Amino acid sequence: MENWDEIRTAFQVARLGTVSGAAEVLGVHHATVIRHIDALERRLGAKLFQRHARGYTATEAGRDLLSVAQTTEEQFAHLSSRIKGQGETVSGELVVTSIAGIADLLTPVMVSFQEKWPDVRVRFLTDMRVFRLDYGEAHVAIRAGSGPEEPDNVVQPLTRISSGLYAAQPYVDRFGLPASEADFAGHRFVCADNEMTRAPFHRWLRATVHPDQIAYAATEPAALESAVLQGAGIGFLSAFRAVGRVGVVEVLPPREEWASPLRIVTHVDLHRTRKVQAFLAHLKDAAKDWPHCS
Amino acid sequence: MENWDEIRTAFQVARLGTVSGAAEVLGVHHATVIRHIDALERRLGAKLFQRHARGYTATEAGRDLLSVAQTTEEQFAHLSSRIKGQGETVSGELVVTSIAGIADLLTPVMVSFQEKWPDVRVRFLTDMRVFRLDYGEAHVAIRAGSGPEEPDNVVQPLTRISSGLYAAQPYVDRFGLPASEADFAGHRFVCADNEMTRAPFHRWLRATVHPDQIAYAATEPAALESAVLQGAGIGFLSAFRAVGRVGVVEVLPPREEWASPLRIVTHVDLHRTRKVQAFLAHLKDAAKDWPHCS
């Protein structure tokens, strides 16, 4: 059963009873309608209509087609209105992806967004690999740094996350607290293993301390944080995660040059939709109140 | 939502994930698929797919279309197989029409046919007007005489119904019984009112007896029969309805020249179907055993 347009033509003929009426509704010439019917009947090997000079009357097969196509037309009409409307409504899925380190900043934003728009189902994806917006894997991505982006992605700066040098109390008890970066000799540090890391504070650390002083290295950000908190050495933590935390001592306060820029990335096609726009506004508004960010 | 073919194209793209794959399944060039998608998205004002070099991935709207079109394709496939199969199977409606006078001959035929093919629903229509086969009002018509027919109707002789001259017992008691047609003087007759009636015996009667002898005339065959049975006069009855009936006396036995030919009429399109062919065979077979017919 190929060629759905011919079914639609036959449907209108069966509904209206005349070729001319169907042609007018369909916006085509009545000769086209006749040809569609002929082709469809020839392919089916059965008569759909009894032809006479005053119109076409549906046979039993034609009435069967009528009822089936009737529901089809209704289904398509509903589908059309859903799709046409969905770009203008804030509903359906909203897929957000980000690095894992800011999950506790983003989660309340997404929860309040979902409360504001109950028709939205939020999916929050964090994974090692970067999700590809042009594959439709996510509507909105929050990413760190300023890496290269796909040409069809629209990028907006969100905020800057301050980072400082911190140590755990057990480390301070054993090795003391350096007064400044001139006092780093003999101290142990925690740093990202990947030399190509984009984080500005890690590049600063590698440039400042001797490689032998890096006592603990890891690739996973969560592992680095865990190492610092357990006293493996002095290391960078996001200020919003370190300030006020019991057992965490500030070694050097955050500096502007250490701050990690966060950027919002969306695909250009989805960027225009009301749903994404609503979330972007909600996110930017919430980010203004984030502690230790600018 | 016009142009159902584009929906079908988008459906295959959503199902297979690539334009090329959809093009192969649809049997068209992949450029055509791209144009269909573009046109559909432009008309809907929303993106159905995220395009990338390895294929198309459906957006939420695309997945919605996928599920709707999925059921549509199944519905159409079922419809197609139903229509393709119905020409070969003996099922569905069978509409039979005839003059009312032979209903008691036809009814057992249709009942046994319905018992033989339980999937058939029989509708038997009798009405003053002749039903038009080219309007699809009936599959099979059993008609009397040899009137003109539509060009697309196929006509087959069925049998000849013998008619004789009969009188009711009350009439015989009052007016006696003529020995032959030479003895008709002083007798009263029942005849069809319409002078143009096609029945051969009525034309014979009008040519044989004086107009004043026609004591009772009616247009409706059932009214004529009723008049004869109630003693209004001598009149023609179908032999199968008169022979053996209590209170009915034979005036003149049936003659070959008085017999009414019955013919089967079907529309050429429906004539070829197995259902109609099965009924025609069943009808002809039954007609061989009809009493007082040839």
Next chain:
DNA sequence: ACCGTCCTGTGCATGGGCGCACAGAAGACC
């Protein structure tokens, strides 16, 4: 009985959709 209207049906010319070919890009595999 005639005419008007509306319908189907068909030959012919045109235009739009289709296939073709090629370019470009991105994975896949060695």
Next chain:
DNA sequence: GGTCTTCTGTGCGCCCATGCACAGGACGGT
């Protein structure tokens, strides 16, 4: 890294579906 494959995307030329015009037939009203 290099090559092969696969897929998207676009300009061009052609062909088929479409629109057009007209003929023919049926029904209704005057």
